[in-house]
Amino acid sequence: MRFISNTNIRWVSALSFFLFSSFSSGQSVHISHCFSACPLVDAENQVVVRHLYASEINRQTGVADWVAYRILPGTIGIASLLPRYWKADELLPESGRFEVGSSTLAIEQPDLSEAQDRDYRVNEFVLNSDDRGRLAPMTSFADTPYWDDLNYTSNMASLPSDLRLGAWSRLDQAINELSSSESTIYVVSGPIYRTESFNSEKLFEEAPERYFKIVATPESYASFAFDAKLPIHATYCSQLETIGSIQELTGFEIFPNLATTLTPDLFASLGCGQQYRNFKNEDE
Secondary structure, eight states: EEEOOOOOOTSOOOGGGGBSSSTTTTOOOOOSSSSSSSSSOOOSSSSOOOSEEEEEOOOTSSSSEEEEEEEOTOOOOOOSOOOOOBBBOOOGGGOOOOOOHHHHHHHHOOOHHTTTEEEEEEEEEEEGGGEEEEOOOOGGGTTTTTGGGBBGGEEEEOOOOHHHHHHHHHHHHHHHHHTTTSSSSEEEEEEEEEEOOOOTTTTOOOOSSSEEEEEEEEEBEEEEETTHHHOOTOGGGGBBHHHHHHHHHHOHHHHHTOOOOOOOOOHTTTOOOHHHHHOOOOOO
């Protein structure tokens, strides 16, 4: 696994300044974006470390298997006026880089209405412009000087618009509000390509069926898995899932080398206390 970085010491740990040519399956990556250590999916994938997030780029799909980021009280800001556009991540080699088209790369102040008509192809399936979103959200980092890093395709997922503008966005808002009482919040999110147990022999031939988001503090966590066809009016509290189930579906460990046992107390802090009490937690 290749580890690629373009970072500033204020936002990430010193370890992320190094470029490692390979990793074995028994090794782990420790950077400040990840809680305990970063997930590792495939030794042949690329791990990109930006100022605000880390992501592992799947060698088959060209998009992230996961994106990990750390929210601090001082990073959240108003993102409504920040330009949103996609640009290829130049840290990745051309062979593994998600291409968005030369016209998009040349745009500094994009015409978003025109961009809605453009398709973005990832290997065998197509991401319509209405069905793409940022796994690390702009609102969580609008008050940092590095918010534009979130426009890199290494932070992109094929999030359907109803999900992206509905329950997914409302959970991001709840996480941002939680940061006023929590000094540090860690988030890992990404796609789930199938609903049955992980099968490493099956190629990623279709768009994801679900998307996961796991929120953690040093003591507690909350975990969610969203159906790709979730209607815009659905609530994120109806999408609770166990970490164990998410790990089984994705095929990788979310928080490797975790020294302590987290409790699921964060559900209540995110406004899902009653729903969690009604939820059968298979991890317990």
